[in-house]
Amino acid sequence: xxxxxxxxxxxxxxxxxxxxxxxxxxxxxxxxxxxxxxxxxxxxxxxxxxxxxxxxxxxxxxxxxxxxxxxxxxxxxxxxxxxxxxxxxxxxxxxxxxxxxxxxxxxxxxxxxxxxxxxxxxxxxxxxxxxxxxxxxxxxxxxxxxxxxxxxxxxxxxxxxxxxxxxxxxxxxxxxxxxxxxxxxxxxxxxxxxxxxxxxxxxxxxxxxxxxxxxxxxxxxxxxxxxxxxxxxxxxxxxxxxxxxxxxxxxxxxxxxxxxxxxxxxxxxxxxxxxxxxxxxxxxxxxxxxxxxxxxxxxxxxxxxxxxxxxxxxx
Amino acid sequence: xxxxxxxxxxxxxxxxxxxxxxxxxxxxxxxxxxxxxxxxxxxxxxxxxxxxxxxxxxxxxxxxxxxxxxxxxxxxxxxxxxxxxxxxxxxxxxxxxxxxxxxxxxxxxxxxxxxxxxxxxxxxxxxxxxxxxxxxxxxxxxxxxxxxxxxxxxxxxxxxxxxxxxxxxxxxxxxxxxxxxxxxxxxxxxxxxxxxxxxxxxxxxxxxxxxxxxxxxxxxxxxxxxxxxxxxxxxxxxxxxxxxxxxxxxxxxxxxxxxxxxxxxxxxxxxxxxxxxxxxxxxxxxxxxxxxxxxxxxxxxxxxx
Numbered sequence: 208x209x210x211x212x213x214x215x216x217x218x219x220x221x222x223x224x225x226x227x228x229x230x231x232x233x234x235x236x237x238x239x240x241x242x243x244x245x246x247x248x249x250x251x252x253x254x255x256x257x258x259x260x261x262x263x264x265x266x267x268x269x270x271x272x273x274x275x276x277x278x279x280x281x282x283x284x285x286x287x288x289x290x291x292x293x294x295x296x297x298x299x300x301x302x303x304x305x306x307x308x309x310x311x312x313x314x315x316x317x318x319x320x321x322x323x324x325x326x327x328x329x330x331x332x333x334x335x336x337x338x339x340x341x342x343x344x345x346x347x348x349x350x351x352x353x354x355x356x357x358x359x360x361x362x363x364x365x366x367x368x369x370x371x372x373x374x375x376x377x378x379x380x381x382x383x384x385x386x387x388x389x390x391x392x393x394x395x396x397x398x399x400x401x402x403x404x405x406x407x408x409x410x411x412x413x414x415x416x417x418x419x420x421x422x423x424x425x426x427x428x429x430x431x432x433x434x435x436x437x438x439x440x441x442x443x444x445x446x447x448x449x450x451x452x453x454x455x456x457x458x459x460x461x462x463x464x465x466x467x468x469x470x471x472x473x474x475x476x477x478x479x480x481x482x483x484x485x486x487x488x489x490x491x492x493x494x495x496x497x498x499x500x501x502x503x504x505x506x507x508x509x510x511x512x513x514x515x516x517x518x519x520x521x522x
Numbered sequence: 523x524x525x526x527x528x529x530x531x532x533x534x535x536x537x538x539x540x541x542x543x544x545x546x547x548x549x550x551x552x553x554x555x556x557x558x559x560x561x562x563x564x565x566x567x568x569x570x571x572x573x574x575x576x577x578x579x580x581x582x583x584x585x586x587x588x589x590x591x592x593x594x595x596x597x598x599x600x601x602x603x604x605x606x607x608x609x610x611x612x613x614x615x616x617x618x619x620x621x622x623x624x625x626x627x628x629x630x631x632x633x634x635x636x637x638x639x640x641x642x643x644x645x646x647x648x649x650x651x652x653x654x655x656x657x658x659x660x661x662x663x664x665x666x667x668x669x670x671x672x673x674x675x676x677x678x679x680x681x682x683x684x685x686x687x688x689x690x691x692x693x694x695x696x697x698x699x700x701x702x703x704x705x706x707x708x709x710x711x712x713x714x715x716x717x718x719x720x721x722x723x724x725x726x727x728x729x730x731x732x733x734x735x736x737x738x739x740x741x742x743x744x745x746x747x748x749x750x751x752x753x754x755x756x757x758x759x760x761x762x763x764x765x766x767x768x769x770x771x772x773x774x775x776x777x778x779x780x781x782x783x784x785x786x787x788x789x790x791x792x793x794x795x796x797x798x799x800x801x802x803x804x805x806x807x808x809x810x811x812x813x814x815x816x817x818x819x820x821x822x823x824x825x826x827x
Contacts, residue, residue: 268614315811318818322557322613322757326749327814333746334807341800451746455621462618492633494625501622502604505615 215516219470222477226376230369242368243440248480249375250436253382255460255472257429260386262458263467264395265422266402270325271312271332272457275305275427277339277449279434284351284444294357294365298435305431306424308335313423317416332454339446350445357439365439375436379473382429387469389425398422459501465513474512527658529779530772535664537771538671542726543744544751544763545678546719552758553695554712556605557613559620561723561748562741563627568593568724569731569740570631573640582645589728590721597720601713609712628738639737642728667729674725675764682760691715695758747774750806754813756820766821770806777802 226249233242254276261267282301291297316327345351356365365371389395397418400408409415438444447453456479464475482500486493508515547561571592576585600623608619644663651659682688693701694711702708727741734740751770755762781802785794813821 268617270617315814318814322551323753323818325557325613325617326753327810330746330750330753330807330810333743334804337803338800341796341803343796451742452621452624455617455624458614459618459621462614492629494629495633498622498624498626498629501625502619505611505619505622506604506607 215513218474218516222470222474223380230372234369239368242372244480244484246368246372246375246440247437248477249372249379250433250440251457251460251480252473252476253375253379253436254430254433255457255464255476256379256382256386257426257433258457259461259464259466259468259472260389260429261423261426262461263465263471264390264402265398265419265426267317267419267423268321268325268458269316269328269423269426270451270454270458271328271330271335272426272430273449273451273453274308274312274332274335275430276434276437276453277335277444277446278305278308279431279436280438280444280448281339281342281345281351281434282431283357283435283438284353285345287353287355287357288345288351292355292358294359297357298432301435302428302431305434306428309424309427310420313420313427317419317423329451329454332449333451336446336449336451339449346445348446350443350447353438353442353444356442357435371439375440378432378436382432383469383473385429389422390469394418394421463504463511465511468511468513471511471513478512524658525779527655528660529776531654531660531664531668532779533772533775534768535668535671535771536775537768538668538675539726539730540744540747540751540771541675541764541767542671542722542729544748544755544767545675545760546722547748548752548755548758548760548763549691549715549722550719551752552760553691553715554609556609556716557616557620558605558719559617559745560600560623560627561719562745563624564593564597564720564723564741565727565730565744566631566736566738566741567596567627568727569642569736570635570640571724572728572731573642573736574635576642582648586728590724593724593727594717594721597724598713598717600720601716605716606709606712624742631738637738639735642731642736644732663732670725670729674722678722678760687714747806750810752820754810754820756823759820759822762820762822770809773809774802774806777805781805 226245229245230242233239254272257275258269258272261269279301282304283297286292286297286300312328312331316324316331319327340348356371359365363370363374365374390399397408397413401413401415401419405415434448437448460475460479461472462475463479464473465471483493483497486496490496504511543561543565546564547558550556550558550561568589571589572586574585575588575592576582579585579588604619604623608616648663648666650662652662652665654660654665680688682691690701690706690711694706694708694715698708701711723741726744730740730744747770751766752763754770755764755766782794782798785798785801788794789797817823
């Protein structure tokens with residue numbers, strides 16, 4: 208594939224190179240905070256990238272994506288709580304649980320379109336939130352502390368900050384590669400076709416909802432992985448991870464970066480979380496600035512950061 | 523028996539409150555095709571305004587009337603400054619912009635009123651228990667909520683179905699360009715409808731305030747219930763919102779009250795007491811899932827455009 212040399216590819220290459228080299232800088236300067244901040248950013252970027260798959264390419268506006276962050280996290284937390292510390296069990300369970308949830312929710316929600324879909328995914332994620340709050344054995348509202356991170360034998364040590372950072376970065380880049388392959392496959396073309404013109408695709412003879420559902424499940428599974436990473440990062444999982452404002456944050460990250468662009472969500476997540484961090488240094492009431500800023504972005508900056516970097520928007 | 527009557531009335535009261543909230547949401551959506559997540563913030567502002575004005579004026583009724591007016595004005599201001607520029611955007615933009623407004627309102631309230639919740643004390647004449655049946659007493663305030671909400675529901679029905687302004691609203695919902703071409707000021711009409719929705723949300727908030735604490739984020743959980751209601755009832759349909767709201771209010775209240783006992787009949791008592799809270803909070807979502815399977819457009823879909 209020939210990569211065009213323009214502002215957008217240069218920025219993306221710089222960002223990826225920066226992320227790859229970050230631990231070198233933080234180790235030399237002893238800036239532990241920078242490393243943990245960017246570990247969190249990378250994990251959220253993975254979640255945002257998975258949301259972008261259904262939102263940007265599939266045209267499915269899910270407002271309940273944080274549910275998978277919580278489900279992936281709770282799979283790790285609950286297994287650890289019950290004494291199963293092996294990552295080779297925890298992580299597949301986290302992925303499978305997210306996939307299953309996405310399958311059930313998707314099968315129901317995809318019967319509807321548009322605003323109904325937004326509201327229904329929101330409501331189901333909120334249901335997951337209440338169920339997690341009701342898990343008295345696993346901390347209920349207060350959440351569940353994970354005393355030991357997932358154990359991958361001698362393969363990788365998650366308690367080592369640098370190793371864990373590279374694991375997260377590897378997951379992010381792997382996830383984006385997977386999404387790139389999906390988007391450019393026949394399957395991905397069908398899903399994008401459905402976004403543009405559902406009726407026409409139906410007339411050609413594609414089983415519309417089955418394609419959408421598979422895409423929805425893949426996206427949820429990737430986000431479940433982000434949830435497992437997040438639980439390991441914070442050593443803690445609580446219902447707050449799937450509160451609906453978190454789903455809103457993920458949506459904002461995707462839109463801010465640019466929907467339907469491969470690296471857009473990564474740029475959006477970096478911008479959103481760094482902005483949040485900077486504003487909260489400056490004032491306790493950071494949302495007072497962030498809220499109106501969002502409104503302005505919606506009003507004046509269509510296409511997000513990716514759009515500003517001068518890409519010709521499709522459709 | 524006593525408990526059943528009481529919980530039944532609680533369910534009705536909660537359902538009617540939900541209706542006030544859902545009606546505003548469904549009006550704004552049905553007529554202006556606008557998704558307003560910040561509706562829950564208007565509900566919260568109604569409660570905060572009431573808690574403030576009641577103390578200032580030292581009169582419960584006057585304070586509530588002032589709070590209602592303040593929420594109405596706030597809604598109109600919001601529409602005028604920000605939201606009217608979003609009408610011809612897609613729904614996703616609405617969601618994002620109003621999500622930003624929620625962040626803004628939550629922190630603005632925290633800045634102005636502080637992070638601790640407020641209490642809105644009731645005047646003595648509303649705290650007396652009211653005898654509804656021989657031997658059955660019910661708090662007068664909750665009864666007052668039922669009466670006020672029913673009256674507002676009737677008024678709303680009358681305004682929308684029987685007055686000239688209601689006729690214009692319905693006409694605007696079915697064909698926006700045509701009503702504009704007939705010389706009706708559609709912008710003004712939209713501002714009015716948004717203000718009406720805001721006032722309904724504010725009314726629900728200030729009536730709920732004495733029962734629960736007035737706190738940040740109080741509008742968010744109930745907003746999601748309102749979403750569930752309009753999905754069940756069919757978006758844009760006031761009648762659907764009314765029936766679905768009563769239904770959801772009943773199921774939620776009765777489920778929380780009686781599900782633990784019911785489960786105890788089947789399961790061991792420890793299993794029942796762990797499963798019951800989770801199950802009763804899931805109940806309405808299960809209901810929504812069932813409705814979606816049977817009628818994806820909701821029970822009473824508004825006429826297609």
